[in-house]
Amino acid sequence: MLYSEKVMDHFLNPRNVGEIEDASGTGTVGNVKCGDIMKVYLKISDDGTVEDAKFKTFGCGAAVATSSMATEMIKGKSIDEALRITNKAVMDALDGLPPIKVHCSCLAEEALHAALWDYAQRKGIIIEGLKPPVNDIGEHDEVMAY
């Protein structure tokens, strides 16, 4: 399996890793069963512009790279523009992913949408065309650390 140079660059030098303390919205998607969890933090200004985006990801090289690219792409966008960031757009920006890794790019799109959904809930607004996230995070809360 071969990753593109862009994927390797975003994996080795991930942009926007971290948390935003006073985030306007956060979204966590993925599933420990298949080994990918992405958490996205968004800071959205009063006029509805995504000012900052951060992420934390448990996952493979593709999962980290798509998180990095997706957060890069959403920064500076209006909410409408942010909604149009698709998994395909993230994948294209990374010069593609190996076929078995395509689901990682879906996760990035879902994570952005989940964070936007959280923002809308907090603000009490409705974002046209945005669906509630599917919450399938599980299991890890029950795991004992050693």
Add this chain to the structure above:
Amino acid sequence: MDKIYFDNAATTYVRPEVLDIMLPFFSERYGNPSSIYEIARDSKKALEHAREQVAKALGAQPEEIFFTGSGTEADNWAIRGIADLYKNRGNHIITSSIEHHAVLHTCQYLDKNGFETTYLPVDGDGLISLEDLEKAIRPSTTLITIMTANNEIGTLQPVKEIGEIARKRGIAFHTDAVQAVGHVPIDVKAMNIDLLSLSAHKLYGPKGVGVLFVKKGVPLKPLIFGGGQERNRRAGTENVAGIVALGAAIELASGELGEESARLSKIRDKIIDGILSSIPHTRLNGSREKRLPNNVNISFQFIEGESLLLLLDMKGIYASSGSACTSGSLDPSHVLLAIGLPHETAHGSLRLTLGRGSTEEQADYLLQELPAIVSRLRDMSPLYEDYLKRKG
């Protein structure tokens, strides 16, 4: 530092002295062993010499050794061959839940074709229980197939005792010894083994050659039909160069086994102790005592294996993992799940398998680089963030 190859369970290089021995069989000594003239007789002699070398290494007779195209083929042949041979007596097979896919998928195929397989569970160390085995035996059981050493976690099964039980009950016993031969002592007689699979490229021979040992008196039918090679049991012109190389490699490995396994065990233990003591939230997978001398398998909580491998690669260290992303499926290793690991811990596993090129210095370098790599991945892991918050 040169690249560090810690993936010897995946494959090994061909030893230079083995390569020297095999090369002429591609060029000058190319005769077909089935032909009659001089260069053919030369090939035939070389083939039979290799058979003797393999037999000697296993404590077997040369006529009990059959060359195949891979360890996988040997596993397929043993299982399907025995199932077919005794199908009038019964249709039940016993195996373990942590076998290599060469065994598991063969049994699953048979399950869909009128056979029934019991997949024995394993304990936290990856060991089957002999009591479970005895209980699983039915009047219709014709085959027990349990691996000698596990390819992921290195656990060594009580092969001799399994063989004893099988023999007492009149059941054929096959063991996939692909990871074991050349690394731990094997004696098919003393260990009550009826059939055994091995592969050349795990012991410094080339890829594309395997062996099935079949005890004398077991009239196994062929899996592959065609010419009369391998005494009518395995058709196809012999891979003479590969077979000659296997013979040389297994002879060398047997001669060095005691010394090399002591040397590797020491490096193995240094790595295991070093990781467990310097990196928190880690656990050793597989038995500490009943373990291949060259296997380290450790789970790092809160991180994912493929990311770990990519960062190790950047430091010049080659290793493998049981994470889904490296298995090409969405599920992590069936072996790690079978020993009771939760999914996320199975995803964060690292397998390091040592070999002839491994040194104490390489272990030191790994131990020096690994903590920072694990920290880096934990710092970007939402699972670790959650853990720290829960811990307060």
